[in-house]
Amino acid sequence: MKKYINTGSKDTRSGFGVGMTELGQKNENVVALCADLIGSLKFDDFKKNHPERFFQIGIAEANMIGIAAGLTIGGKIPFTGTFANFSTGRVYDQIRQSVAYSDKNVKICASHAGLTLGEDGATHQILEDIGLMKMLPGMTVINTCDHNQTKAATIALADHHGPAYLRFGRPVVPNFTPADEPFTIGKAIMLNEGTDVTIVATGHLVWEALVAAEKLEEKGISAEVINIHTIKPLDEEAILKSLAKTKCVVTAEEHNILGGLGESVSRVLALHHPAPQEFVAVNDSFGESGTPEQLMEKYKLNNQAIVEAVERVIKRK
Numbered sequence: 001m002k003k004y005i006n007t008g009s010k011d012t013r014s015g016f017g018v019g020m021t022e023l024g025q026k027n028e029n030v031v032a033l034c035a036d037l038i039g040s041l042k043f044d045d046f047k048k049n050h051p052e053r054f055f056q057i058g059i060a061e062a063n064m065i066g067i068a069a070g071l072t073i074g075g076k077i078p079f080t081g082t083f084a085n086f087s088t089g090r091v092y093d094q095i096r097q098s099v100a101y102s103d104k105n106v107k108i109c110a111s112h113a114g115l116t117l118g119e120d121g122a123t124h125q126i127l128e129d130i131g132l133m134k135m136l137p138g139m140t141v142i143n144t145c146d147h148n149q150t151k152a153a154t155i156a157l158a159d160h161h162g163p164a165y166l167r168f169g170r171p172v173v174p175n176f177t178p179a180d181e182p183f184t185i186g187k188a189i190m191l192n193e194g195t196d197v198t199i200v201a202t203g204h205l206v207w208e209a210l211v212a213a214e215k216l217e218e219k220g221i222s223a224e225v226i227n228i229h230t231i232k233p234l235d236e237e238a239i240l241k242s243l244a245k246t247k248c249v250v251t252a253e254e255h256n257i258l259g260g261l262g263e264s265v266s267r268v269l270a271l272h273h274p275a276p277q278e279f280v281a282v283n284d285s286f287g288e289s290g291t292p293e294q295l296m297e298k299y300k301l302n303n304q305a306i307v308e309a310v311e312r313v314i315k316r317k
Contacts, residue, residue, distance in 0.1 A: 004176040004177075004191065004207075004210050005176060006174035006175065006176050006207075007175050007176065008175055009172040009173055009174050009175060010146070010147035010172055010173070010175045011147065011169065011170060011171060011172050011173070012111075012144055012145075012146060012147055012149075012150040012168035012169045012173065013040070013041060013042050013111040013112075013150075013168055013169065013170060014042050014147055015144070015146070015147035015148060015149070015150030015151040015154070015168070016041065016042060016081075016109060016111065016150050016151070016154050016166070016168055017041070017042025017043065017044070017045065017046075018042075018147075018151045019150065019151040019152070019153070019154025019155050020032060020042070020043065020045075020046045020079065020154060021045040021046055021049070022151075022155060023079075023154065023155060023158050024045075024046045024049055024050045024053065025049070027077065027158050028053075029075055029076050029077045030053065030076075030077045030079065030158055031053045031054070031055065031071060031076045031077065031078050031079070032046050032047070032050075032053065032054050032055070032078070032079050032080075032081065033054075033055045033057055033064050033067060033068055033078055033079070033080045033081065034054070034055070034056055034057065034064075034080075034081045034082065035057050035058065035059060035060065035061045035064050035080075035081070035082035035086060036056065036057075036058050036059050036082075037081065037082050037083065037111075038056070040083070040111060040112070040170075041081035041082065041109070041111055043081060055067065061082055061086045061087070061090050061091045062090070062091045062093075062094045064080050064082070064091075065080065065091050065094040065095055065098060065099060065106070065108075066094055066098055068080050068099070068104075068106045069098040069099050069102060069104045069106055072104045072105045072106060077105060077107070077158055078105075078106050078107065079107045079109050079154075079157075080106065080107070080108050080109060081109045081110075081111070082110070082111075083110065083111060083112040083113075083117075083124060083126075084110035084111065084112055084113035084114075084126050084129050084167060085112070085123075085124050085125070085126040085129075087108055087109070087110035087129070087165075088108075088110065088126065088128075088129040088132050088133060088165070089126055089128065089129065089132065092132060095108065095133075095136065095163075096136060099163045100136040100137060100138055100139050100163050101137075103138055103162065103163065104163060105161055105162060105163070106163050106164075107157045107158075107163075107164050107166060108133075108163070108164065108165045108166070109154070109166045109168075110129065110165065110166065110167050110168070111168055111169065111170060112124065112169065112170045113126060113129060113143075113167045113168065113169055113203075113254070114126070114127060114169060114203070114204070114254035114255065115127070115254060115282065115287045115292065115295040115296060115299060115301065116169050116170060116171045116173075116204060116254065116292040116295070116296065117169075117170050117287075117292075118170065118171065118289075118290065118291055118292045118295065119289050119290065119291065120289070121287070121288060121289040122286040122287045122288055122289075125286070125287035127254075127255050127256040127282050127286070127287065128255075128256055128258075128259060129165075129167065129255075130143065130167065130231055130253075130255050130259065130260045130261065131255075131256065131258065131259020131260055131263075132259075133165040133232075134231055134232045134259075134264070135259075136163070138162060138163060139163050139164065139165060139232065140160065140162060140163070140164040140165065140185060140186075140230070140232060140233070141164075141165045141167070141230070141231040141232040142157075142164065142165065142166050142167065142185065142229055142230050142231070143167045143168075143202045143203040143228075143229060143230075143231055143253075143261075144166070144167070144168055144203065144229055145173075145177065145201075145202070145203055145204065145206035145207065145227055145229060146173060146174060146175045146176055146177050146206075146207070147173075147175045148175055148177045148178065148179050148181070149177045149181070149183065149229060150166075150168045152181065152182070152183035153166060153183050153185075153229065154166065155183070156183045156184075156185060157185075160185055167203070168203075169203070169204060169254075170292075171292045173204055173207060174207045176207060176210075177189075177227075183229075185230055185233075186230045186233040186234075186235060187230070187235055187238075188226050188227060188228050188229070188230070188235035188238040188239070189226070189227040189229065190224070190225075190226055190227075190238070191206070191209075191210060191225040191226065191227050192210065192213050192223065192224060192225040193224055194213070194222035194223040194224035194225070194245075194246065195222045195224070195245055195246060196216075196221050196222045196223065196246060196314060197216075197221065197222075197223050197224065197246050197248050197249070197250060197310050197313060197314055198223075198224045198226065198239070198242040198243055198245075198246045198248065198249040198250070199212065199213065199223050199224065199225045199226070199249075199250050199252060199306060199310065200226050200228050200239060200242075200249060200250070200251045200252070200261065200265055201225065201226070201227065201228065201251070201252040201253070201306075202227070202228045202229065202231065202252070202253050202261050203253060203254050203255075204254050204296075204301075205252035205253055205254055205280065205301060205306075206225075206227045206252075208252065208301070208302050208303040208306060209225045209252055209303070209306055210225055211303035212303040212304075212306035212307045212310065213225050215303065215304075215307050216307060216310055221310065221311075221314065223310060224242050224245070224246055226238060226239070226242060228261060231260075231261055231264060232264070234264050234265075234268065236268050236272070239265060239268055240268065240272055240273055243269070243273050243275055244273070247275055247276075247317050248275055248276040248277070248313045248314060248316065248317050249265065249269070249275060249276075249277050249278075249313070250277070250278045250279075250280060250306060250309045250310050250313055251265050251277065251278075251279055251280065251281070252280040252281070252301075252305075252306050252309075253280070253281050254281075254282075254296075254301055255281055255282065256281065256282050256284060257279050257281035257282060257283050257284060258284055260281060262277070262279040262281055265277065276313050276316035276317055277313065278309040278310070278312050278313040279309070280300065280301060280305050280306050280309050281301070282299050282301070283299075285299075287299070
């Protein structure tokens with residue numbers, strides 16, 4: 001199998017910050033709005049270099065979404081930034097009415113998603129956001145796997161017309177995708193070809209899927225690993241092409257088992273290619289306080305959990 005190298009662990013939110021800095025230099029229509037979390041969202045450089053295009057809204061997330069929607073009318077491309085919990089659940093009505101229903105060109109950018117928010121606990125660890133956002137008609141949903149991909153996705157969104165949700169995280173994670181790899185919205189990336197099982201992963205679980213594939217190779221199991229960075233629109237063709245070979249699939253995500261990537265893949269299977277599927281996800285529960293490593297272990301969101309899911313699904317073929 002192809003070996004992917006961790007070139008140095010970085011946080012995905014810093015990838016967003018680097019992407020915003022580059023966009024600020026190359027696209028004068030890009031504006032940034034923040035809900036009192038400049039440092040956490042890595043908006044510092046954008047604010048410093050383009051103060052006339054940066055808006056500090058304060059702890060008023062609903063107002064931030066409304067202002068962003070209004071800015072699009074004048075041709076601006078607003079990128080809003082706050083924690084994922086406040087970017088979605090707190091302001092869902094504003095997103096639905098002012099952005100999605102109105103088809104406004106707003107980019108809702110959300111850091112600190114999932115369990116890896118860590119010690120802040122269950123009230124901040126949103127695990128429902130992918131489901132909330134993918135249900136909105138016309139909403140593009142992206143969940144990136146590392147620093148480089150988050151930067152690339154941020155830049156790509158400026159050229160994509162329509163409402164979009166970009167999800168990334170707080171902790172440092174392996175940075176393994178090529179810095180110059182093009183980011184195409186809605187196009188999955190084949191990371192490792194295999195014949196026995198398809199592992200479809202998103203976000204922080206992509207690296208864990210690659211580690212799992214190496215462990216499986218040692219067991220004589222050939223795993224195909226696909227990076228689904230775009231949950232919606234989903235690259236159904238890539239999934240079905242892989243399933244035609246492997247006949248079974250494991251989905252892996254840092255999200256509730258209900259409403260996430262796994263259920264989107266299940267729909268594809270039900271409509272086009274019924275096949276055994278196992279899920280690596282949070283099993284219908286809230287999180288709790290702890291380090292990211294402790295939580296990913298307790299909630300079985302790591303490479304060992306993926307290996308075990310693969311062993312189960314292969315038996316069902």
